[in-house]
Amino acid sequence: MKTESRLEKVLASGQLAVTSEVGPPRGCNIDVIKEKANMIKDYVDGINITDNQTAMVRMSSIAGGIVIKQMGLDPIIQMVSRDRNRLAMQSDILGAYALGCNTMLCLSGDHPQFGDHPMAKPVYDIDSINMIKMVKDMRDEAKFQGGADITDPPKMFIGAAANPFADP
Secondary structure (H helix, E strand, O other), X not given: OOOOOHHHXXXXXXXXXXXXXXXXXXXXOOHHHHHHHHHHOOOOOEEEEOOOHHHOOOOOHHHHHHHHHHOOOOEEEEEEOOOOOHHXXXXXXXXXXHOOOOEEEEEOOOOHHHOOOOOOOOXXXXXXXXXXXXXXXXXXXXXXXXXXXXXXXXXXXXXXXXXXXXXO
16 A cells, blocks of 8 residues: 555455545535535545536635545545646645645546636646656655655555546
């Protein structure tokens, strides 16, 4: 085992893992996250916190993950390459891990043209496959993507999703 992630432990044991998704609010009320998490907490091994789901502005997945963690539950933060360059991603990974979020889902994200900000410029500095490699190198090699060493690297359990039929 490479991390302290509950989801990694369940999967490593050979048991069926169950996760569910919680979309953060389009505002600052964390009670929305707590209400959703309380409905599913007894049935899941981890709770996915979406990252600007459907290309619409929402509370950050890291903030939502911290709320879930404070409830004594296991957050799975989502991070999309659509909204961040590699510097911001690595910074957010360090911050999320430092605050107790140790499981993440690396995604490309829905294109902004499908959300309520169609004029937004997508970043896509690196794609989700390269994001996975970046997080793995941060965890296993204690290296930033630029090659510098990381003191106290984030021991993230890394996941991904595939949608071969997604537009565009």
